Amino acid sequence: MSRTGHLIRRLLATMVTIYVVVTLNFLLFRVLPGDAVSNLSRVPGGSPELSAALRRQFGLDQPLWEQYWIYLGRLLHGDLGVSFTTQEPVGDRLMVAFGNTLPLVAAGLVLALLLGLVTGTLAAWFRGGWVDRLSTSTAIAFYSVPTHFLGLLLILLLGNQLPTQGMHDEFLIDPTWAARTADLVRHMVLPVVTIALIVFGQYTLVVRSSMLETLGDDHVLTARALGAGPVRTLTKHVLPNAMLPITTLVALSLGGLIGGSILVETVFSWPGAGRAMYESVVQRDYPMLQGVFLVLTISVVTLNLLADLLSVRLDPRVAQ
Amino acid sequence: MSLLSVRDLEVGFDAPAGEVRAVRSVSFDLAPGERVALVGESGCGKTTTMLAMMGLLPAGAVVSGQVLLDGRDILAGGESSMRPHRWTDIAMVFQGAMNALNPVRRVGAQIVEAVRIHGGSRRDGRSRTRELLELVGLPADFAARYPHELSGGQRQRAVIALALACEPRVLLADEPTTALDVIVQDQIVTLLRELSDTLGLAVVMVTHDLALVPHLCERAAVMYAGSIVETAACADIVQRPAHPYTRRLVDATPDLAGLRPLSSIPGVPPRLDQVLSGCPFQPRCTDAVESCETTAPPLLDLGAGRSCACHLTEVVA
Numbered sequence: 001m002s003r004t005g006h007l008i009r010r011l012l013a014t015m016v017t018i019y020v021v022v023t024l025n026f027l028l029f030r031v032l033p034g035d036a037v038s039n040l041s042r043v044p045g046g047s048p049e050l051s052a053a054l055r056r057q058f059g060l061d062q063p064l065w066e067q068y069w070i071y072l073g074r075l076l077h078g079d080l081g082v083s084f085t086t087q088e089p090v091g092d093r094l095m096v097a098f099g100n101t102l103p104l105v106a107a108g109l110v111l112a113l114l115l116g117l118v119t120g121t122l123a124a125w126f127r128g129g130w131v132d133r134l135s136t137s138t139a140i141a142f143y144s145v146p147t148h149f150l151g152l153l154l155i156l157l158l159g160n161q162l163p164t165q166g167m168h169d170e171f172l173i174d175p176t177w178a179a180r181t182a183d184l185v186r187h188m189v190l191p192v193v194t195i196a197l198i199v200f201g202q203y204t205l206v207v208r209s210s211m212l213e214t215l216g217d218d219h220v221l222t223a224r225a226l227g228a229g230p231v232r233t234l235t236k237h238v239l240p241n242a243m244l245p246i247t248t249l250v251a252l253s254l255g256g257l258i259g260g261s262i263l264v265e266t267v268f269s270w271p272g273a274g275r276a277m278y279e280s281v282v283q284r285d286y287p288m289l290q291g292v293f294l295v296l297t298i299s300v301v302t303l304n305l306l307a308d309l310l311s312v313r314l315d316p317r318v319a320q
Numbered sequence: 321m322s323l324l325s326v327r328d329l330e331v332g333f334d335a336p337a338g339e340v341r342a343v344r345s346v347s348f349d350l351a352p353g354e355r356v357a358l359v360g361e362s363g364c365g366k367t368t369t370m371l372a373m374m375g376l377l378p379a380g381a382v383v384s385g386q387v388l389l390d391g392r393d394i395l396a397g398g399e400s401s402m403r404p405h406r407w408t409d410i411a412m413v414f415q416g417a418m419n420a421l422n423p424v425r426r427v428g429a430q431i432v433e434a435v436r437i438h439g440g441s442r443r444d445g446r447s448r449t450r451e452l453l454e455l456v457g458l459p460a461d462f463a464a465r466y467p468h469e470l471s472g473g474q475r476q477r478a479v480i481a482l483a484l485a486c487e488p489r490v491l492l493a494d495e496p497t498t499a500l501d502v503i504v505q506d507q508i509v510t511l512l513r514e515l516s517d518t519l520g521l522a523v524v525m526v527t528h529d530l531a532l533v534p535h536l537c538e539r540a541a542v543m544y545a546g547s548i549v550e551t552a553a554c555a556d557i558v559q560r561p562a563h564p565y566t567r568r569l570v571d572a573t574p575d576l577a578g579l580r581p582l583s584s585i586p587g588v589p590p591r592l593d594q595v596l597s598g599c600p601f602q603p604r605c606t607d608a609v610e611s612c613e614t615t616a617p618p619l620l621d622l623g624a625g626r627s628c629a630c631h632l633t634e635v636v637a
Contacts, residue, residue, distance in 0.1 A: 218419035222482075225376055225414075226434045227406040236433070241424055315424045316466045 006312060014305045021297045026071050028293075029286050030064060080294070081287035085280075090291040093276065098258075098295060100167060101265070101272030104188060105257045108195025113250060115196060116203025123204065124211035125234070135204055143201030147260070151194045151267035163187045165269035191268045195261075199253060206249050210242040217241070244315050251307030255300030322349040323522055324373075324410075324490050329385035331365070331372050339382075340593045342368045344546040346385075350490065355516055355523040357533040357554070359569070360543035363589065366526040367415070369543075370492045374410055375402040389490075408438050411488035413480055413512075415495035415526075420479050421467040427453075427478050428463025434485035452481040456511060473504035480511065484519070491516070493525040497532060509535045530573045534558060539625070542566045545590050545600035548619060552626040562628040565601045599631070607632055 037054045055061045059070060074081070080090040119135035126132050142150075155164045163169065169183050214220065215238055223237040262274030269275070273292060280289040312318045331343035343365040350356055358366045371377050373387050375395060386393045394405050414420035421430055431452060432445030440448070450460040456477040467475055476496060483491055493512060497505040513536050516523050525536055533540050534554045541551040542563065550563040561567040568585045575582070587604035590596055599605070602612040611631050619629040 218414060219422040221376060222412075222414060222420050223422075225374055225406055225412050227403045227408075227437050228433075229403065232437070237422060241422065317423060317468050 003312060006318075007309065010305055010308050014301055017301050018298055021301065022072070022075065022294065023068075025290055025293050025297070026068055029290055030067075080291040083288045084285045085283050085288070090287050093288065094273075094291050094295055097271065097273045097276040097292075100270065101258060101261050101274065104191055104264070104270060104272060105195065105254070105261060107188060107192045108199065109250070109254060109257060111192060111196035112198075112200035112203055115200035116207055117246075119200070120204040120207025121211055121234070121239070123208040124215060127212060132208075136208065139201035139204035141201070142197045143205075145198065147194065147198050147263040148267050150197060151191070151264060154190050154194055155267070158190060162189050164190060167271060191264050191270055194264050194267075195257065199257065202253065203246070203249070207242070207246055210245045211238060214238045214242040240314065244311055244318075247310050247314060248307050251303045251310075252300075255296070255303050258299060259296050323352045323354075323390070324350040325386075325388040326369070326373065327386040327388065329369060329372060329387070330383070331368050331377065332382040334380055334382070335593055338593045342546055342592055343372065346543075346546075346548055348541055348548065348551065350522050350524060352489065353516065353520045353522055354539070355513070355525070355537040357537040357540040358524060358526045358543060359528070359530055359533060359540055359557075361528055361569075361589065363592075364543045365546040365592075366528075366543055367494055370412065370494050370524070370526055373492065374406060374412060375399060404438075407434055407483075407488060408486045409488055410490045410492060411483040411486065413476075413483045413491060413493040413496045415498050421475065421482070423467055425466075426463065427465055427467060427470070431463070431482050431485050434482060438486050448485060449481075452484055453478075455484065455515070456481045472500050473507060476500060476504075476508050477511065480508075480515070484515070484521075487519075488521070490522045490524070493523060495526055495528070497527070497529070505532065506535070512536055530558070530569055542569065545596065546592055547600065547629065549601065549630070550626075550628045551619075552628075556626060562622065562626065562633060563601075563630050564605050564607050564632070568604075599629075 037051050037058070037060060043050075052061075059067060062070070078091060080094065082088065083090050083093055086093070116139075119139060123132040123135040163186055167184060167187050168180070169187075172179065172183060175183065219241075220233060220237050223233050228237065258273060260274070261270075261272055262278055264270065265272045265274035266278055273295070276288065277292045279285070280292065308318075325348070327347050329343055329346045330341070333340045333342060346365070346369055348356065358369065360366050368377070372381070372383050372395075375383075375398075377383060383395065385395070387395045389405060389409055394402055421427065428446070428449045431449040432442060435445035435448050436442065446463075449463050453460050453462055458474060458477050458481065462470065462474070462478065467478070470478060480496075491512075496512065497508050500508065509532060512523060512525070515521060516536075523536070525533075527533065537554055539551065540554050540557045541548045542557065542565065543549065544565050550557070550561070550566050552562065556562075557566060558570060561570050565585075568583070571580070571583045572585060585604055590600050590603070596616070598611075598613045598615060599608070599617055602608045605612065609631065615631075617629045617631045617633075619627050620633060621627045622633065
C-alpha cells in the first residue's frame with residue numbers, strides 16, 4: 001500500500017518536473033541574446049522583408065504567451081518543429097542522433113559498471129592492501145583525466161589498429177549484415193572504451209565506500225555466524241545492501257553521460273546527440289537545440305524516477 | 321561430561337599503543353541444558369568472549385586457548401572447520417535486534433537461508449520458519465515482513481527464531497534485552513527460559529544487568545577487566561557475593577524496596593593495553609591490602625560450585 005502511494009507521489013513529482021523543464025526550455029531561447037531570424041536572414045540580398053517573412057513563418061511575430069501555447073500544443077502532438085539548417089523535422093533528426101548515441105553510452109556504461117563493481121568490491125574486501133591501493137589510485141587517475149585528452153591518447157595508441165572516426169566504413173561495398181555489424185562494433189570500440197575509462201573510477205570509489213559501510217553492519221556478522229562462506233556473504237548479504245547508492249549514482253551518471261557524449265562524439269566524429277548539440281550551437285539551429293535539451297532533460301528526469309523505483313525494490317525502507 | 325568447555329581463552333587485539341588484551345585466561349564449562357550468565361560492565365570482555373567462541377572476531381584478533389565441544393577443540397582448525405558448527409551446534413542471539421537482521425530481506429527469507437546453508441531444502445526452510453515463528457510467539461505470516469515492520473520486542477523474537485533454525489545445542493545470547501522496555505525484557509527472558517527447558521538448550525547470556533540474571537540463569541560468572549573474578553549460583557551471587565567487585569556490583573543495582581541507597585563504584589576499569597600488576601580491581605577496591613598490589617589472585621575453587629579470585633576470599637566468605 002505504502003509502495004503504491006510512493007509510486008504515485010514519485011510519478012506526480014516527475015510530471016511536474018517535466019512540465020517545468022518544458023517551460024524553462026521554451027523561455028531559455030526567448031531570453032537568450034541573439035536572434036535566430038537575424039542570423040538566418042543574413043544572406044546575400046537579405047532584407048527586412050525577408051526577416052519579417054521568416055518571423056511570420058516561425059510564428060515569432062506572435063505575443064510570447066501565444067507562442068507558449070502553440071509550443072505546448074505542438075509538443076503534445078510530438079511536433080518539435082523544423083530544423084533551421086536542414087529544414088527537416090527536429091523529431092526525425094533527434095531520433096537518428098539519439099539512436100546513434102544510445103548504444104555507445106549503454107555499452108560504455110555496462111563496461112564501466114563491470115569495471116567499477118569488480119575493482120570496488122576487491123578494494124573493499126582487501127581494504128588497506130595493495131589491491132585496494134592499486135584500484136583506488138587507478139580509479140582516481142582515470143576519473144580526473146579530461147575526456148577528450150583520453151580519447152586523443154587512445155587514438156594515438158590504437159589508431160593504427162582500430163577505426164577512429166564515424167560509425168561506418170564508407171568504402172564497404174554491399175556489405176552483408178554481419179560485416180556491417182562487425183564494422184560498427186569496430187568503430188564503437190575506441191569511443192566506448194573512452195567512456196568506460198572516464199566513468200568507471202567514480203563507480204569504483206562509490207562501490208568501495210558503500211561496500212565498506214555494509215561490511216561493518218551487524219547483519220553481515222549474523223550472516224557469518226550462520227555459517228555463510230565469504231562468497232555467499234559477499235553476494236547475498238553485502239552487495240544487495242550496498243547496491244542502493246550505486247543504483248542512484250548510475251542512473252544519475254547515465255543522464256550526464258548522454259549529455260557529456262558531446263566530447264567523445266566530437267573527438268571520434270560520432271554522429272550522435274552530442275555532435276548534434278555541438279553543431280546546433282555553432283549553426284544557431286534553435287529548434288534543434290531546443291529538441292536536444294528537451295530529450296536530455298526528460299531522460300535525466302525519467303532515469304531518476306527509475307532509480308527511485310528501483311531503490312524501493314532494493315530497500316523496502318525507502319518507501320516509508 | 322560438559323557439553324561445552326572454554327579453556328584458557330585469551331583474546332588480544334593489535335593496536336597502535338600496544339596489544340590490547342581483551343580476554344585473559346577465561347575458562348568455564350556448560351552442561352547440556354544449563355544456563356549461565358556472563359556479567360560485567362561495558363568493555364570487560366563479555367561480548368569478545370562470545371564472539372571468540374564462534375570464531376567471529378575480526379581478522380586482527382589474536383586468539384589462543386581452547387573451545388571444546390563434546391571434548392573436541394573447534395577453534396583449532398580455523399574458519400573452515402568452525403563453519404559447520406556454527407548455527408547447527410552453537411547459535412547466537414545478537415545484541416541490538418535493530419540491526420542483527422538484514423534490513424532489505426524478509427524475516428522468513430533469512431530463516432530459510434540459515435536452514436539452506438546447512439543442507440536443508442527450501443521447503444524444509446519454509447515449514448521450519450512457520451514452526452519457529454510460532455515457537456517464539458509470533459504469527460506465522462510475519463515471515464513475509466521486513467525487519468523494520470516489526471517492533472523491538474517482535475524483532476528480538478524473530479532473532480531468537482533465527483537462532484533456533486538449525487536446532488543448536490548451545491545458544492549464546494549477547495545482551496538479548498538491550499534497548500527493550502522492562503516488560504518486553506521480561507517477556508524475552510521468559511521466552512528464552514521456556515525454550516531452554518522445552519528444547520534442552522544450553523544458554524550463555526551476556527548482560528550488564530544483574531537484576532535480569534536470576535530470571536534466566538542458574539549460574540553466573542562475573543567478569544572484570546577481561547578475567548572471570550567470581551562464579552557461583554545466581555542466588556549466591558546476589559545474596560552472598562564473595563568478590564569485592566561483585567559486592568559493589570550488587571550494591572549498584574537499584575533496590576525496589578528502597579532499603580539501601582544506590583551506590584556506584586568510584587574509579588574506572590584499568591586500561592587493557594597496559595600490563596596489570598596485582599589484582600585488576602585493586603585500585604577501586606576499598607578492602608585492598610598490600611598483597612593486592614603485587615600479585616594477581618588466582619581463581620580459587622571454594623567448593624559447592626563457587627570460585628573467586630580475591631586474596632581476601634577467606635576473610636570475606
